[in-house]
Amino acid sequence: MSTITESILPKVIKKRPSDSHKGNYGRILLIGGSENYGGAIIMAAEGALNSGVGLISVATHAVNLDALHARDPEIMFVDWHDRNLVKLIPQMDVIVCGPGLGVGSVAHTIMTILTQSISAKQTLILDANALTFIGQEPELIPQTAGLVVITPHQMEWQRLSQIRIPYQTDSANVDALKRIFPTQNAILVLKSNHTHVYSKSEPAFVNPIGNPGMATGGMGDTLAGIIGGFTAQFGGNLNSVLAAVYIHSLAGDQLAKNNYVVRPTEISALLPKLMRHYAN
Ligand SMILES: NC(=O)C1=CN([C@@H]2O[C@H](COP(=O)(O)OP(=O)(O)OC[C@H]3O[C@@H](n4cnc5c(N)ncnc54)[C@H](OP(=O)(O)O)[C@@H]3O)[C@@H](O)[C@H]2O)[C@@H](O)CC1
Ligand SMILES: Nc1ncnc2c1ncn2[C@@H]1O[C@H](COP(=O)(O)OP(=O)(O)O)[C@@H](O)[C@H]1O
Ligand SMILES: [Mg+2]
Numbered sequence: 001m002s003t004i005t006e007s008i009l010p011k012v013i014k015k016r017p018s019d020s021h022k023g024n025y026g027r028i029l030l031i032g033g034s035e036n037y038g039g040a041i042i043m044a045a046e047g048a049l050n051s052g053v054g055l056i057s058v059a060t061h062a063v064n065l066d067a068l069h070a071r072d073p074e075i076m077f078v079d080w081h082d083r084n085l086v087k088l089i090p091q092m093d094v095i096v097c098g099p100g101l102g103v104g105s106v107a108h109t110i111m112t113i114l115t116q117s118i119s120a121k122q123t124l125i126l127d128a129n130a131l132t133f134i135g136q137e138p139e140l141i142p143q144t145a146g147l148v149v150i151t152p153h154q155m156e157w158q159r160l161s162q163i164r165i166p167y168q169t170d171s172a173n174v175d176a177l178k179r180i181f182p183t184q185n186a187i188l189v190l191k192s193n194h195t196h197v198y199s200k201s202e203p204a205f206v207n208p209i210g211n212p213g214m215a216t217g218g219m220g221d222t223l224a225g226i227i228g229g230f231t232a233q234f235g236g237n238l239n240s241v242l243a244a245v246y247i248h249s250l251a252g253d254q255l256a257k258n259n260y261v262v263r264p265t266e267i268s269a270l271l272p273k274l275m276r277h278y279a280n
Pocket of ligand 2: 211223
């Protein structure tokens with residue numbers, strides 16, 4: 001077991017060259033936000049936006065449009081019923097699917113489209129209800145992504161892996177990751193008060209920081225967006241994921257110094273400052 005340290009941040013976060021434009025910092029699509037869970041996809045999108053992705057689109061239920069644009073006019077909106085979603089997916093570097101997705105029929109259709117259209121050049125991050133779908137229907141497990149990152153909390157991992165929470169040991173977790181994704185490049189971010197990160201070839205990593213002030217709905221949605229932001233800009237690889245996990249908790253710890261509770265949106269708001277500090 002290795003511990004993620006602060007040194008991962010300057011290793012991953014790069015100073016921006018003057019001669020660059022938004023097209024150099026990645027294109028990301030976030031999919032989720034049913035009628036009742038619009039906040040989840042907005043929080044995920046803010047995690048991506050504030051970690052610096054060049055171009056961000058959100059595919060969600062139309063009821064979420066005003067709230068999304070009132071908070072974040074930088075983000076493009078796509079109605080998740082729109083057939084053009086099929087054409088949009090191949091244009092992306094990274095796709096985050098799941099926050100507030102729900103388990104309705106549109107969500108199911110979207111999962112099917114995604115599984116069929118994802119390519120080896122892309123990173124796919126699956127969170128929340130997207131994990132429910134792949135647990136119930138193995139045909140929805142993406143086969144062709146360049147990298148798949150799954151971000152369950154312990155109960156979501158129990159549902160997907162069939163490993164009950166007390167039995168979620170490192171070796172059982174890696175075995176399950178290999179069983180679920182036998183041929184894919186896959187990373188498991190198993191969230192808890194000390195999140196563990198597993199890949200199929202490296203030793204497990206533990207995140208030593210974070211605090212219980214972060215136990216607020218939307219905290220994981222925000223992390224999924226930050227992982228999307230880091231992989232879109234800094235590459236679809238383990239180090240980008242480790243840096244995203246670490247900076248999410250680092251922001252949480254800085255906020256908890258003077259606050260009893262940490263709001264997920266405040267974590268996102270702190271990212272540009274932290275990234276400026278650690279950029280190398
Ligand atoms: N503002 C919004 O729009 C928000 C929308 N959201 C959306 O809601 C949807 C449902 O997601 P979900 O995570 O709330 O529900 P679910 O998957 O049933 O898990 C909860 C169950 O797991 C258990 N549990 C055990 N260990 C655990 C652990 N370490 N961490 C967490 N839970 C743990 C836990 O145990 P208990 O609390 O009973 O002790 C409970 O029985 C999803 O689409 C999501 O995106 C949220 O993101 C919030 C903000
Ligand atoms: N006690 C805690 N200490 C540190 N981090 C925590 C604690 N409780 C929750 N978190 C973090 O908050 C996030 C919760 O994720 P999740 O349950 O998916 O939230 P949501 O679905 O509400 O967005 C994870 O990143 C987890 O590590
Ligand atoms: Mg969650």
